[in-house]
Amino acid sequence: MAVRAIYVFSIVAALALWANCPKATAKLLIEQTRFGTDPDSAWEAWSPRDEIKPVFSVDARVSRAGQDGSLRIDCTDPIQWGGWRRVVDGIQAGAWYRFDAYYRPHQVRQERRTVVPRLDWLNTQGGRAGQPEFVYQTEDATDGWKHVWAVAPAPADATKVRLELFFGWSPGGTVWWDDVSFGPVDAPKPRSVKVATVYHRPDGNKSARENIEEFCGWIDRAAQSAPDIVVLPEGMTMVGTSFSCADVAEPIPGPTSERMGEMARKHNCYIVACYNERDGKAVYNTAILVDRKGRLVGKYRKLYIPRNEVTDGELPGQDAVVFHTDFGTVGMMICWDVQYPEPAQLMALKGAEIIFLPIWGGSEHLIKARAIEDHVFVVTSGYDVPSMIVDPEGTVLATARASGKGKGEVAVAEIDLNRRYVDPWDGYMRAVLMKERRDDLQ
Numbered sequence: 001m002a003v004r005a006i007y008v009f010s011i012v013a014a015l016a017l018w019a020n021c022p023k024a025t026a027k028l029l030i031e032q033t034r035f036g037t038d039p040d041s042a043w044e045a046w047s048p049r050d051e052i053k054p055v056f057s058v059d060a061r062v063s064r065a066g067q068d069g070s071l072r073i074d075c076t077d078p079i080q081w082g083g084w085r086r087v088v089d090g091i092q093a094g095a096w097y098r099f100d101a102y103y104r105p106h107q108v109r110q111e112r113r114t115v116v117p118r119l120d121w122l123n124t125q126g127g128r129a130g131q132p133e134f135v136y137q138t139e140d141a142t143d144g145w146k147h148v149w150a151v152a153p154a155p156a157d158a159t160k161v162r163l164e165l166f167f168g169w170s171p172g173g174t175v176w177w178d179d180v181s182f183g184p185v186d187a188p189k190p191r192s193v194k195v196a197t198v199y200h201r202p203d204g205n206k207s208a209r210e211n212i213e214e215f216c217g218w219i220d221r222a223a224q225s226a227p228d229i230v231v232l233p234e235g236m237t238m239v240g241t242s243f244s245c246a247d248v249a250e251p252i253p254g255p256t257s258e259r260m261g262e263m264a265r266k267h268n269c270y271i272v273a274c275y276n277e278r279d280g281k282a283v284y285n286t287a288i289l290v291d292r293k294g295r296l297v298g299k300y301r302k303l304y305i306p307r308n309e310v311t312d313g314e315l316p317g318q319d320a321v322v323f324h325t326d327f328g329t330v331g332m333m334i335c336w337d338v339q340y341p342e343p344a345q346l347m348a349l350k351g352a353e354i355i356f357l358p359i360w361g362g363s364e365h366l367i368k369a370r371a372i373e374d375h376v377f378v379v380t381s382g383y384d385v386p387s388m389i390v391d392p393e394g395t396v397l398a399t400a401r402a403s404g405k406g407k408g409e410v411a412v413a414e415i416d417l418n419r420r421y422v423d424p425w426d427g428y429m430r431a432v433l434m435k436e437r438r439d440d441l442q
Helices: 011-020 208-225 254-267 305-313 335-339 342-349 364-374 429-436
Strands: 030-032 044-046 055-059 069-074 081-089 096-106 115-122 137-140 147-154 160-168 173-185 192-200 229-231 270-279 282-290 296-301 322-324 329-332 354-359 377-380 387-390 396-400 406-414
Touching: 030 147, 069 081, 069 160, 096 137, 096 160, 115 137, 115 147, 115 354, 160 364, 173 254, 192 208, 192 377, 192 396, 208 229, 208 270, 229 354, 229 377, 254 270, 254 282, 254 322, 270 354, 270 387, 270 396, 282 329, 282 354, 329 342, 335 342, 335 364, 342 354, 342 364, 342 429, 354 364, 387 406
Parallel strands: 192 229, 229 270, 329 354, 354 377
Antiparallel strands: 030 173, 044 081, 055 069, 069 173, 081 160, 096 147, 096 173, 115 160, 137 147, 192 406, 270 282, 282 296, 322 329, 377 387, 387 396, 396 406
């Protein structure tokens, strides 16, 4: 599957993120909407070297409100790179701040990578304090404008911040910047999610229904910890039986999704379940997500089909979809998908914060790699690989594994989706990876 260019989050996810972000709690340190009629000399046009400097201007003809102008950058050569910058004083180390801006692109290539707003924290002497904060959260506004924002803490020793509106590497492209604001906000509250994942392998059952009822018993056990979501393994209706994938394939919605819905309602939790789906003559390896009310949120069809499933007549899915829950945005992968970077990458670019991975067996190293390279939580539920809860740095927070016929375990961990995982050399890695990702390579 080719990597597709994905820049703007799904509108629902972006709006939810924006709505839940802290808003200004005091007077803004900067709020500027007038560039054409009242140019602000505090903004400087900057490039690392004059020979690669784009064309800068204050465009009095273009603005979001139809008047008062905007800051403009034109790129005429693929080597050009630079941006508008201004320094804002009055920063308190450790305090939280919110940045908002709007830009309008025209004929811009690889927009996610070439349009780069950034916060560069400075100390009293004007040197760098901590690491810069890339602004990656984006939503469509109106009339071709896009809204970007970030909420971030000022590092230790920070007394100033340099607001940076960069653009380049896109010959023939133009970007206008307008409506820039920056000010203090309350620190975000933790966004805690309790995750439970099951390690259990049925054996010797005579029907798919017996398997499902056995897994329902494990949902009951997992529910003793009052989780927000319970994750079950791959091939639930087939594992441990003599049936083929086509023998047990069923429509979705269907008997298994309805049974999972009953269990979700019973325990007031989400459930991830994975089994074979029949859609007309087609058979897919599919994961479903049901919500706390037992409603089917959606389904994901395995994108990468290994040779044994191909020879069994299964078909690959086509979409790396994400789903919106009451605790965050999630994705689902299935087993062999973890061998390849694209499924997790695409889901992360669409806003996934957790990826649930029903898996028969596979590499623990690759599971951790997907978490690290996309800075998402990954939760597995497996048979020949442990059921694990892995954080965005690849640390295993909880593991369930068992040996012996009929034995099993439940792993539980409480995670905070608002926790920032920061690298001392590169800063907030989720933002860095979202902005630096290249989708133009072949």
